[in-house]
Amino acid sequence: MIERQLSHSESIQPKNSLANFLDACSRALSRAFSTAWWWLRQVTGDAAYDNYLRHHFHSPTLTRTQFYRDSLRRKYSTINRCC
Amino acid sequence: MKTALKVLIWVCVSVLGAAALGTIAFERNEPLNAVWLVVAAVCTYAVAYRFYSAFIAAKVLALDGSRATPAERLEDGKDFVPTNRWVLLGHHFAAIAGPGPLVGPTLAAQFGYLPGTLWLILGAALGGCVQDFTTLFFSIRRNGKSLGQMAREEVGKRGGMLALIAVLAIMIILLAAVALIVVKALKDSPWGTFTLAMTIPIAILMGIYLRFLRPGRVLEASFIGVSLVVFAVIAGQWVNTSPSWSQAFSFSGPTLAIAIIVYGFAASALPVWLLLAPRDYLSAFIKIGAILALAAGIIFVRPVLQMPALTRFVDGTGPVFAGKIFPFCFITIACGAVSGFHALISSGTTPKMITSELHARQVGYGAMAMESFVGVMAMIAACALTPGVYFAINSPAGIVGKTAEAAASTISSWGYPLDPSAITALAHRVGERTLLDRTGGAPSLAVGMAQIFSGTIGGDRLLSIWYHFAIMFEALFILTVLDAGTRVARFMVQELGGRVWKPLGRQGWLPGILLSSTLICGAWGYFLWQGVQDPLGGINSIWPLFGISNQLLASVALVVGTTILLKMGKLRWIWITAVPMVWLVAVTMTASYQKIFDPNPRMGFLAQARALSMQIVAGKIPADHIAQTQRLILNNRLDVAVTAVLAAMVLALIVEALFVWSSLIFGKKDVTTHETPYVATRWAAGTGD
Numbered sequence: 001m002i003e004r005q006l007s008h009s010e011s012i013q014p015k016n017s018l019a020n021f022l023d024a025c026s027r028a029l030s031r032a033f034s035t036a037w038w039w040l041r042q043v044t045g046d047a048a049y050d051n052y053l054r055h056h057f058h059s060p061t062l063t064r065t066q067f068y069r070d071s072l073r074r075k076y077s078t079i080n081r082c083c
Numbered sequence: 084m085k086t087a088l089k090v091l092i093w094v095c096v097s098v099l100g101a102a103a104l105g106t107i108a109f110e111r112n113e114p115l116n117a118v119w120l121v122v123a124a125v126c127t128y129a130v131a132y133r134f135y136s137a138f139i140a141a142k143v144l145a146l147d148g149s150r151a152t153p154a155e156r157l158e159d160g161k162d163f164v165p166t167n168r169w170v171l172l173g174h175h176f177a178a179i180a181g182p183g184p185l186v187g188p189t190l191a192a193q194f195g196y197l198p199g200t201l202w203l204i205l206g207a208a209l210g211g212c213v214q215d216f217t218t219l220f221f222s223i224r225r226n227g228k229s230l231g232q233m234a235r236e237e238v239g240k241r242g243g244m245l246a247l248i249a250v251l252a253i254m255i256i257l258l259a260a261v262a263l264i265v266v267k268a269l270k271d272s273p274w275g276t277f278t279l280a281m282t283i284p285i286a287i288l289m290g291i292y293l294r295f296l297r298p299g300r301v302l303e304a305s306f307i308g309v310s311l312v313v314f315a316v317i318a319g320q321w322v323n324t325s326p327s328w329s330q331a332f333s334f335s336g337p338t339l340a341i342a343i344i345v346y347g348f349a350a351s352a353l354p355v356w357l358l359l360a361p362r363d364y365l366s367a368f369i370k371i372g373a374i375l376a377l378a379a380g381i382i383f384v385r386p387v388l389q390m391p392a393l394t395r396f397v398d399g400t401g402p403v404f405a406g407k408i409f410p411f412c413f414i415t416i417a418c419g420a421v422s423g424f425h426a427l428i429s430s431g432t433t434p435k436m437i438t439s440e441l442h443a444r445q446v447g448y449g450a451m452a453m454e455s456f457v458g459v460m461a462m463i464a465a466c467a468l469t470p471g472v473y474f475a476i477n478s479p480a481g482i483v484g485k486t487a488e489a490a491a492s493t494i495s496s497w498g499y500p501l502d503p504s505a506i507t508a509l510a511h512r513v514g515e516r517t518l519l520d521r522t523g524g525a526p527s528l529a530v531g532m533a534q535i536f537s538g539t540i541g542g543d544r545l546l547s548i549w550y551h552f553a554i555m556f557e558a559l560f561i562l563t564v565l566d567a568g569t570r571v572a573r574f575m576v577q578e579l580g581g582r583v584w585k586p587l588g589r590q591g592w593l594p595g596i597l598l599s600s601t602l603i604c605g606a607w608g609y610f611l612w613q614g615v616q617d618p619l620g621g622i623n624s625i626w627p628l629f630g631i632s633n634q635l636l637a638s639v640a641l642v643v644g645t646t647i648l649l650k651m652g653k654l655r656w657i658w659i660t661a662v663p664m665v666w667l668v669a670v671t672m673t674a675s676y677q678k679i680f681d682p683n684p685r686m687g688f689l690a691q692a693r694a695l696s697m698q699i700v701a702g703k704i705p706a707d708h709i710a711q712t713q714r715l716i717l718n719n720r721l722d723v724a725v726t727a728v729l730a731a732m733v734l735a736l737i738v739e740a741l742f743v744w745s746s747l748i749f750g751k752k753d754v755t756t757h758e759t760p761y762v763a764t765r766w767a768a769g770t771g772d
């Protein structure tokens with residue numbers, strides 16, 4: 001259910017503890033950015049069609065355009081924004 | 084050891100929060116730094132979330148992580164979609180974050196920073212967050228049923244239709260209020276009007292991009308749109324300085340009102356993908372950017388609050404809106420403290436997307452705490468203005484006078500010194516002809532935000548750009564509420580009207596769409612028009628009306644919550660919803676009574692209608708103004724009717740609920756709860772992270 005694809009770089013044989021540390025930092029930073037990017041795509045609806053393809057339940061799969069229009073229609077037929 | 088450390092941390096946070104609250108409450112000698120408000124808010128929310136919401140989750144609601152939510156049981160890839168808790172928090176926060184937490188605190192600053200800030204922080208922690216959390220949970224247990232449906236099932240059959248009518252009425256008042264704010268902000272402002280006008284073709288461009296070129300690529304289209312809007316803000320400066328262009332984009336209040344009504348009609352009737360949806364994406368990004376920028380700016384600049392803790396207007400004689408601190412401070416700040424509208428969102432799409440009941444605490448309680456913090460930031464931005472400037476911008480011309488000299492002399496006579504040249508100079512520095520009579524909260528908030536932003540980047544040179552960026556952000560945001568709200572209200576009218584005349588209920592039927600859109604736009608357009616003509620600024624009557632109706636809806640949500648808790652057998656814990664409910668009922672009923680019956684014409688609708696009638700009879704109104712005055716009288720009577728009907732409906736619901744509660748408490752009634760039966764989740768506990 002968790003759709004994040006995290007990529008780790010395969011780094012081997014760090015020379016010393018400073019390089020170790022910098023390496024760990026850069027990996028942590030890259031993980032943080034990729035998580036943030038994943039979150040942004042999910043919240044904004046950018047990833048909605050990808051999610052739909054993974055979990056759709058109706059035999060004629062909607063095209064990206066059809067899905068987009070359908071999701072807009074559903075979203076704006078109900079109260080979706082507060083005062 | 085670990086426990087001891089945790090306890091120590093939380094003791095420190097609590098002490099810090101209490102110290103900050105104490106400083107805010109009691110410091111009178113020196114101007115207070117905004118950081119105290121930030122610290123008090125953050126510490127209080129942290130403690131409330133960590134302890135109070137945990138207590139509610141564990142003991143009162145008994146959240147069950149082993150129970151399958153509707154998103155799992157009814158998963159369909161469209162409405163019922165299990166969603167990661169952090170993504171859902173983002174969705175839910177975006178849905179509840181409206182212009183309310185920005186406007187309400189700005190208007191309530193009339194009383195000083197203290198009452199509004201305390202209500203924001205404590206009202207949210209004990210009221211609003213609890214309402215959102217409990218409503219969300221109850222809806223999850225009922226397959227995502229709406230508040231109206233839950234009211235009908237759990238309290239009484241009279242719910243249903245009345246709930247629909249009440250929500251429709253609230254929406255119309257809200258749309259009129261926000262439209263009026265935009266009109267007051269943009270009248271005679273070529274820069275602002277140009278920038279906002281540009282957002283329409285920009286949105287259409289995004290709409291075409293998203294429909295035909297790159298369907299569903301929201302981030303790409305939004306990047307293009309936001310860049311163009313930023314360019315439009317900067318280009319507005321050229322429009323402002325060009326004599327011919329600035330003339331072309333300078334509109335009076337009434338003209339702008341008509342333009343906004345036409346816009347609302349068009350945007351809600353046109354296909355969603357063309358204008359409404361791309362505007363929504365645009366405003367969402369700009370809103371988040373502006374809020375983050377404001378937070379960063381406040382932390383960087385650490386502005387000193389120039390407004391006092393309490394002003395003289397706690398006695399009810401304030402120019403921004405009439406009313407004493409009780410009940411009107413609590414009416415003016417609705418979103419940010421307690422808002423009934425949030426209960427509609429919490430029983431809307433969010434319960435259908437939640438993966439586990441355990442997430443309801445974070446999404447329900449947490450998102451509201453974040454919104455409350457936005458309100459605190461707006462309070463800071465507004466109170467960073469000097470009282471003289473604040474009242475010069477927010478007081479209607481009918482009270483302080485039309486010119487800078489008259490306004491300065493009136494405001495100085497209140498004890499808040501103001502130099503006429505200072506307010507004129509400030510207007511020029513922010514790129515406006517005048518800042519006077521710009522009621523509604525948006526321009527003064529924009530001035531406050533601009534001062535904070537320019538204190539971070541750019542200095543005084545960029546003040547006008549920052550001001551218009553802030554105005555654009557607020558106006559864009561508000562117009563999105565306006566068009567989406569008109570569209571939803573149109574659906575409601577079609578649904579209600581379809582019960583009387585079947586063809587109206589058909590969704591795709593163009594005459595039906597046009598008729599219902601006309602009805603809705605006509606309804607809020609009427610209130611908007613009256614507000615624009617009102618010499619007292621308009622916002623002073625319509626915003627309290629909005630606040631009262633919003634919090635009547637919150638009372639409904641808390642009544643439903645209390646009823647369900649009783650049915651769940653939680654008699655000893657019902658105070659968590661019952662106490663905020665009693666408070667809100669007291670506030671809203673007192674406010675409704677005063678707005679209808681108070682003998683002061685500035686306060687009571689009936690008194691104002693009477694005073695105007697007497698003026699006509701006494702011959703004090705010039706002949707060409709009589710028709711307008713008669714419309715004002717009619718409008719006051721209409722406001723009385725709306726307030727009275729809403730208050731009566733909620734009272735009826737409360738009376739019905741009291742009968743239900745007494746029969747539950749004294750054991751006579753069958754306790755049938757309408758929860759869906761327990762189904763164990765297939766997922767391991769803690770998934771959906």
